[in-house]
Amino acid sequence: MVCRSVLLRSVAAAVLVASVSACSLWGGRAAKPVAAELGPNVAVLGVRQAWTARVGKIELPLELHVNGNVVTLASSDGVVAALDAKTGSDVWRAMLGEPLSTGPGSDGKTAAVVTRANALVALESGREKWRQQLPAQVFTPPLVAGGRVFVLSSDRSVAAYDGATGRRLWTQQRPGEPLVLRQAGVLLALGDTLVVGLSGRMVGMNPNTGVTQWELPLASPRGTNDVERLVELVGRVSRVGDSVCARAFQASVGCVNTARGAVAWTQVASGSEGIHGDDRAVFGTEGNGVVTAWSRVDGSRLWSMDRYKHRKLTAPLLLGRSIVFGDDSGTVHLVSRDDGAPLNRISTDGSGIAAAPAVASDTLVVVSRNGSVYGFRPD
Structure with missing residues (x-):
């Protein structure tokens, strides 16, 4: 018996989606430990x-996107807002009127979100520019960079869209374990490389074609069933120059050197x-x-x-x-x-x-x- 809050079948993506929850061995929710007194x-x-x-x-994977003094964020019911961090006032605000599955990605000009109906929506100054239907659920906020919008979907596909028109430029899909996390993964721009977390590996792609340039493991699937073998890289990450450090869900923390294409170190960590x-x-x-x-x-x-x-x-x-x-x-x-x-x-x-x-x-x-x-x- 599997706790329903841990496993959810996604019909659109035809995958199982895992979310973070504590379940007992008998299928019920485990008692919550008492928090330490402060x-x-x-x-x-x-x-x-x-x-x-x-x-x-807010009941969605959210990252606060900062561009200069502007912070962009979104709510589960479809409000997307860019706030002036000096005053808290709106730079712009859009009310899409439909629930979202991710928070926004933004380059300061274009913001992009994904709806629960799997629509990728691009906004500029609070107005919808375009939308494209996606083939699977998305839990990682889109990356807006270099005039393009990049999407990491729950079927482990990565796709690029033209930021001005929404035309799909390329898509790449990787096989992997049948479970993915229902939370934000790794998706960032590093110079002329698109860095993506796929299973327990950090992958560098050519942003123009999606071709893999390097691939570095931070964790490997282990165990005898799909739940035990679940391993994903999660956001946020720490980048300093060519060094990118990330966490593999409930497995490890590690850093890679993208210039050398090598893993610098990993340490066991359960977070x-x-x-x-x-x-x-x-x-x-x-x-x-x-x-x-x-x-x-x-x-x-x-x-x-x-x-x-x-x-x-x-x-x-x-x-x-x-x-x-x-x-x-x-x-x-x-x-x-x-x-x-x-x-x-x-x-x-x-x-x-x-x-x-x-x-x-x-x-x-x-x-x-x-x-x-x-x-x-x-x-």
């Missing part, structure tokens, strides 16, 4: 709320959210709420901290001396990059933080599951 907040680093804004409820970092370190939140730092050079563990154990944490953001992440109580935590010591914590509306925090125009931007958007600045 204790009193000692604000070592002063932070103030600068503004708030609203979109609809489901992406990572962030700089040229010195990579930071991640594990599935049990432990926060860990690894050396970017060789993957050695720098420190690990369990103060937030059994809280469901977002992927982190490295911001100056702080690592910033949210939890399922709607609290935003700031801890020291050097040792994980708490620097401050901020409350929101209590509905849970919906996406990894982002920074734009010296403003920390956070969005809740209920669709409240917050801008915070240092005191």
Whole structure:
């Protein structure tokens, strides 16, 4: 017997889609562990709320896209908004009137989302430019780069569309395990290379043709059944020059050197959210709420901290001396990059933080599951 919240058959994609959930061996939901007490907040680093804004409820894979001082995001019911990070006011807002399966990708001019009916929709200044029907479900926000829109679908196909007309330029499909995650994968531009996460491998493609240029494993399928063999790379990723670091779902964290076409290192790690970092370190939140730092050079563990154990944490953001992440109580935590010591914590509306925090125009931007958007600045 399989817990229904873990496995969902996608008719359109003809695949099984796995989502993150805790199920007991008997098919029911396991009891949730009690979260560690936080204790009193000692604000070592002063932070103030600068503004708030609203979109609809968020129950989709969302990444806050930052272009200059503009942050683009979307709600599950079809609201797509570009906000000025200085004020929180709308640069533009579109109400598509249909539910979405992904948040937006944006290059600052064109934004693209995918609806639950598998339509890829391109917007410019809040107006629909074009739409194209896709053959499968999509959970990774589209990548808008180089005048094109790239899509990673749940059938492990990758496709490119002309950003001006929506004409499909090419498509490539790879075989793989029958399960995929119902959350955002890896899809980014790196110079003249399109970098895609396919199963547990990071793949470099020619963005003009889709031809594979290199392929590097961060994790391999293991186990005796489809659930145990599930392995996918998840967003967000940390890129510094030719170094790209990513997490393989519930398996590992690792870095690759794209110039040499080689895996720099991998370390066993049991988490489901992406990572962030700089040229010195990579930071991640594990599935049990432990926060860990690894050396970017060789993957050695720098420190690990369990103060937030059994809280469901977002992927982190490295911001100056702080690592910033949210939890399922709607609290935003700031801890020291050097040792994980708490620097401050901020409350929101209590509905849970919906996406990894982002920074734009010296403003920390956070969005809740209920669709409240917050801008915070240092005191």
